[in-house]
Amino acid sequence: MLLAVTNIICPLSLDMYTPAVPELPAQFNAAASVVNLTISGFYLFFPIGMLLFGPVCDRVGRKPVLVGGLVAFSAGSVACAAIWSIEALILFRLIEATGAGAVCAVSTAIIKDRFKPERRTALFWFCR
Numbered sequence: 001m002l003l004a005v006t007n008i009i010c011p012l013s014l015d016m017y018t019p020a021v022p023e024l025p026a027q028f029n030a031a032a033s034v035v036n037l038t039i040s041g042f043y044l045f046f047p048i049g050m051l052l053f054g055p056v057c058d059r060v061g062r063k064p065v066l067v068g069g070l071v072a073f074s075a076g077s078v079a080c081a082a083i084w085s086i087e088a089l090i091l092f093r094l095i096e097a098t099g100a101g102a103v104c105a106v107s108t109a110i111i112k113d114r115f116k117p118e119r120r121t122a123l124f125w126f127c128r
Contacts, residue, residue: 006066006107009073009100010046014039017080017093028086037090042097049101057106062113066106072099 017038024035049069057065076096083089111120 003107003110006070006103009103013073013077013096013100014042024086024089028089030086034086034090038086038093041090041094045094045097046101046104049098050105051101052098053102054105054109057102057109062106062110065102069099069102069106072096073103074099 021035021039024030024038025032028035053065053069073096076092076094076099079092080089080096083092
């Protein structure tokens with residue numbers, strides 16, 4: 001169940017944020033194309049976090065990377081709530097995405113470590 005919770009980080013951070021996007025250009029006096037960088041940047045940095053921290057969790061262990069990813073995601077989320085400019089929002093969304101990618105990479109590795117191949121399919125479906 002904990003693995004499922006860690007895997008909802010990415011959808012949660014997108015689904016809660018996306019409805020606010022139409023209001024952000026007026027809020028920050030910024031172009032819609034600049035505001036859209038907060039979403040496209042998330043989609044870019046999430047897989048980068050997975051690619052970077054997947055091998056790292058094989059070398060240093062699952063727990064430090066999982067905790068670090070959760071800290072990065074949480075810090076990015078809190079900072080997004082206290083933003084002062086669109087540039088800061090973009091930066092903190094990228095930090096949030098990288099942390100979410102690290103968490104997803106670790107939870108995928110744990111599933112592959114702990115479960116037989118025939119059971120993995122059901123767990124990956126549940127987690128995704």
